[in-house]
Amino acid sequence: MDRSMLPEIWKALAAARAAGSGTRIADLFAADADRFDRFSRRCGPLLLDASKTALTPETHALLLDLARAAGVEARREAMFGGARINATEDRAVLHVALRARDGAPFAREGADITAAVRETLDRVGGFAARVRSGAIAGHRGHAFTDVVNIGIGGSDLGPAMATLALAPYHDGPRCHFVSNVDGAHLADVLKPLNPATTLFIVASKTFTTVETMTNARSARAWIAQALGDAAVGDHFCAVSTALSEVAAFGISADRTFGFWDWVGGRYSLWSAIGLPIQIAVGPERFADFLAGGAAMDRHFRTAPLDENVPILLALVGIWHRNVCGFASRAIIPYDQRLARFPAYLQQLDMESNGKSVTLDGRAPATATGPIVWGEPGTNAQHAFFQLLHQGTDIVPVEFLIAAEGHEPHMRAHHDLLKANCLAQSEALMRGRSLADVEAQLRAKGLDADARAALAPHKVFPGNRPSVTLAYPCLDPFLLGMLIALYEHRVFVEAAIWGINAFDQWGVELGKEMATNLLPAVQGGAAPAGSSGSTLGLLAHLGG
Numbered sequence: 001m002d003r004s005m006l007p008e009i010w011k012a013l014a015a016a017r018a019a020g021s022g023t024r025i026a027d028l029f030a031a032d033a034d035r036f037d038r039f040s041r042r043c044g045p046l047l048l049d050a051s052k053t054a055l056t057p058e059t060h061a062l063l064l065d066l067a068r069a070a071g072v073e074a075r076r077e078a079m080f081g082g083a084r085i086n087a088t089e090d091r092a093v094l095h096v097a098l099r100a101r102d103g104a105p106f107a108r109e110g111a112d113i114t115a116a117v118r119e120t121l122d123r124v125g126g127f128a129a130r131v132r133s134g135a136i137a138g139h140r141g142h143a144f145t146d147v148v149n150i151g152i153g154g155s156d157l158g159p160a161m162a163t164l165a166l167a168p169y170h171d172g173p174r175c176h177f178v179s180n181v182d183g184a185h186l187a188d189v190l191k192p193l194n195p196a197t198t199l200f201i202v203a204s205k206t207f208t209t210v211e212t213m214t215n216a217r218s219a220r221a222w223i224a225q226a227l228g229d230a231a232v233g234d235h236f237c238a239v240s241t242a243l244s245e246v247a248a249f250g251i252s253a254d255r256t257f258g259f260w261d262w263v264g265g266r267y268s269l270w271s272a273i274g275l276p277i278q279i280a281v282g283p284e285r286f287a288d289f290l291a292g293g294a295a296m297d298r299h300f301r302t303a304p305l306d307e308n309v310p311i312l313l314a315l316v317g318i319w320h321r322n323v324c325g326f327a328s329r330a331i332i333p334y335d336q337r338l339a340r341f342p343a344y345l346q347q348l349d350m351e352s353n354g355k356s357v358t359l360d361g362r363a364p365a366t367a368t369g370p371i372v373w374g375e376p377g378t379n380a381q382h383a384f385f386q387l388l389h390q391g392t393d394i395v396p397v398e399f400l401i402a403a404e405g406h407e408p409h410m411r412a413h414h415d416l417l418k419a420n421c422l423a424q425s426e427a428l429m430r431g432r433s434l435a436d437v438e439a440q441l442r443a444k445g446l447d448a449d450a451r452a453a454l455a456p457h458k459v460f461p462g463n464r465p466s467v468t469l470a471y472p473c474l475d476p477f478l479l480g481m482l483i484a485l486y487e488h489r490v491f492v493e494a495a496i497w498g499i500n501a502f503d504q505w506g507v508e509l510g511k512e513m514a515t516n517l518l519p520a521v522q523g524g525a526a527p528a529g530s531s532g533s534t535l536g537l538l539a540h541l542g543g
């Protein structure tokens, strides 16, 4: 099978979708007692249930053919083998090497990179351990009570999301995250902190990102003003691939942790960028986190396509995006500590797959990455679920739920959380018919006119798809599995679409224009060609 077969398979999928359009998801359960088992897959403690979608054995088989014809397996091997699959940046994509724990060598250009990875992560772990114990202290000898990570995008979202997710394991200094160039962010974070007990991590792959460097310079001034210039070195460390830029900023080599151009920013929390996670929960739990990622990698690489969890999650994504035409997907963790997970996935998914050009420079034959959004349940139910249940757009939902919370003394809370999560996927699927609504209203004693006026508003169309990821408990290992699962999902979808998931040229234009506009904001002339709108806004906002 090869890509020349894709048009035929897309056509067969469209035909199967049209043929099945009269069948509701709920009816598929009635027709198949094994539907849950047929469309659920497991990887260790993680279960993916895709049975509440309109997939049938026929469409599932076609989707698997799509993956085969698109060369997903060969591309997967190319990634694990260190090929330069990020063609537009001429880079290998080897974040999987960061979490390899079984001693298997990872090679790039024929050279084993495992030793360098191990050495750097051991250095990071050693530094984190000494910050945690107080062996590394501030300029005046006080142990660090607070750590502020200054970074943005992949140098922020991963560590911020994971640190919150692992809050029950947090036994190190408090960790804070400053990303926005809006001075409000840094100011509000620093307000309650004591410079003498605060350590800054400047996290930037390039060490040129304007937001991060601006925040880092302001943080340096904050330390210098409170403790003197000589204190700065003791209160800063850095994570970057640009070691000379770090040195130029004034951070010493023994407090600088490198990584490599083959680690994309949005795939970097497994690297030294994970330093805040290591400081928060300790190197041993970070090792469990890496082990969870590695377990998902092994599964992704070795499980047959039909048993492969990332493959199924990707195929469901393709089904909804391309065959059903749904423009977005909602990520709803019924897990408050995954509150930042949707934002993290927005970068992972949308920066990777928000592309309109294929690897060979053409327009894609199909739509590519959907809009990804979400918030934790149950809060989301009281905010935007109205639209999910009764709106005119269908938004497939991805629910996440743990069997157990970390608060055994609050069992009643977790029972309610679980019941709500399961109820929502069931309600989205089943809906409520006009006949049912009318019967309910009749039972309440409403007369015919009142029933006719009210009933249409209380109808739920149903037949709205969702998948559920269920796991025993959100621990470091499980979190590692979950993130790696979504990374591989994004990878498989990109392989099917034929796009490069590892570049991000789409962020450049805005950065360039901001640089050009800065002088005008500061009272100078506006760049030639500025639109009337921008000129009007500049005048209104003032220099």
Ligand SMILES: O=P(O)(O)OC[C@H]1O[C@](O)(CO)[C@@H](O)[C@@H]1O
Residues within 6 Å of the ligand: 152, 153, 154, 155, 203, 204, 205, 206, 207, 208, 209, 212, 265, 266, 351, 504, 507
């Ligand atoms: O780590 P850096 O180099 O500061 O970049 C931060 C983020 O900026 C981006 O390049 C997008 O602007 C992301 O891909 C990256 O994660």
